[in-house]
Amino acid sequence: MKTMKAVCIYSYGGPEVLVYEDAPRPHPGAGEVLVRIHAAGINPVDWKIREGQLKTLLPHTFPLVLGWDLSGVVEALGSGLTRLKLGDEVFSRPDILRDGAYAEFIVVKESELALKPKSLDHLHAAALPLAGLTGWQTLFDAGGLSAGQRVLIHAAAGGVGHVAVQLAKWKGAHVIGTAAAKNHEFLRQLGVDQVIDYDTERFEEAVQPVDVVLDAMGGETQERSWKVLKRGGILVSIASPPKAEVAAEHGVRQAFVFTQPNAPQLAEIATLADEGKLKAIVETILPLSDATRGQQLSERGHGRGKIVLRVV
Ligand SMILES: NC(=O)c1ccc[n+]([C@@H]2O[C@H](COP(=O)([O-])OP(=O)(O)OC[C@H]3O[C@@H](n4cnc5c(N)ncnc54)[C@H](OP(=O)(O)O)[C@@H]3O)[C@@H](O)[C@H]2O)c1
Numbered sequence: 001m002k003t004m005k006a007v008c009i010y011s012y013g014g015p016e017v018l019v020y021e022d023a024p025r026p027h028p029g030a031g032e033v034l035v036r037i038h039a040a041g042i043n044p045v046d047w048k049i050r051e052g053q054l055k056t057l058l059p060h061t062f063p064l065v066l067g068w069d070l071s072g073v074v075e076a077l078g079s080g081l082t083r084l085k086l087g088d089e090v091f092s093r094p095d096i097l098r099d100g101a102y103a104e105f106i107v108v109k110e111s112e113l114a115l116k117p118k119s120l121d122h123l124h125a126a127a128l129p130l131a132g133l134t135g136w137q138t139l140f141d142a143g144g145l146s147a148g149q150r151v152l153i154h155a156a157a158g159g160v161g162h163v164a165v166q167l168a169k170w171k172g173a174h175v176i177g178t179a180a181a182k183n184h185e186f187l188r189q190l191g192v193d194q195v196i197d198y199d200t201e202r203f204e205e206a207v208q209p210v211d212v213v214l215d216a217m218g219g220e221t222q223e224r225s226w227k228v229l230k231r232g233g234i235l236v237s238i239a240s241p242p243k244a245e246v247a248a249e250h251g252v253r254q255a256f257v258f259t260q261p262n263a264p265q266l267a268e269i270a271t272l273a274d275e276g277k278l279k280a281i282v283e284t285i286l287p288l289s290d291a292t293r294g295q296q297l298s299e300r301g302h303g304r305g306k307i308v309l310r311v312v
Helices: 042-053 129-142 159-171 181-189 220-227 242-250 265-274 286-301
Strands: 004-011 019-024 031-044 070-077 089-092 106-109 113-116 152-155 176-179 194-197 211-216 229-237 253-256 282-289 306-310
Touching: 004 286, 019 031, 019 286, 031 089, 031 129, 042 286, 070 106, 070 306, 089 229, 113 265, 129 159, 129 211, 129 229, 129 265, 152 159, 159 176, 159 253, 176 181, 181 194, 211 220, 220 229, 242 253, 286 306
Parallel strands: 152 176, 152 211, 176 194, 211 229, 229 253, 282 306
Antiparallel strands: 004 019, 031 070, 031 106, 031 306, 070 089, 089 113
């Protein structure tokens, strides 16, 4: 059997359970594509799964290849495929219940792949699928954000936040973002209209009422966010499910989003990137063999933009 380099876990645990090794190369079945991975994004969900935080929600079996953000090239096609062809450059946030992308190869359902942005190299394309789909599905699908509305985006300089603020600006919204002071100029350059220092300002005192809150923090940040919503507005969280009864007390709505693969939305994200309306900011590039260091950096929770593994 042919093998590939991959970063796997055999049990839940700390960074020490990550193993860089030779693993079996997967084969595509019907409706599936074998992708030669060039770059893989690192996201907090990777180390949350490694630690076993999500084992009830996402029942995995071991060994498990981590990482669900990728850019690469179509290497082989399973049966019944018509949309993609060998050699196509693609990107994806694939099914999180299956083996991930810290590897030289991955099998992905064709329905989860889109052509990568032509203007981006693989390292930058790999930074976009999970963050882009999260921004799209929170702001537009759940939040219904439209031109002229006001949105507060927490953790605006992070992997999700820096993409979400650009999507909200593209939509024509007035965008307010929270971040540490070191990231304020970065956010202004991305077009954020009002930047709030979460260390020194109470955002609920500094912000005029908004139509949508995107909550990537949960906890106290979520609790304080109800007050900044207009009546009928919506708090969309990706951190922890907001309480429906608390939303009702404030006369607002709530939603929790767990990002799903979506090729048509990825294609729209690719178009925005090629039109120069969406930038992928990659702060750190590491070799695949250094996935442990990448996860440790991600766990600190103060990254600007994304961390990406170079595979090719
Ligand atoms: N439900 C889903 O489907 C889904 C999808 C994607 C992400 N998520 C979750 O969303 C969270 C963010 O993901 P990410 O990829 O953006 O993480 P990330 O790249 O690690 O970014 C985290 C950001 O949080 C900021 N931050 C830290 N403390 C803050 C505070 N008190 N107030 C405001 N911002 C603060 C940091 O900015 P500073 O450097 O400025 O402090 C950092 O940029 C993670 O918990 C992740 O698991 C969930």
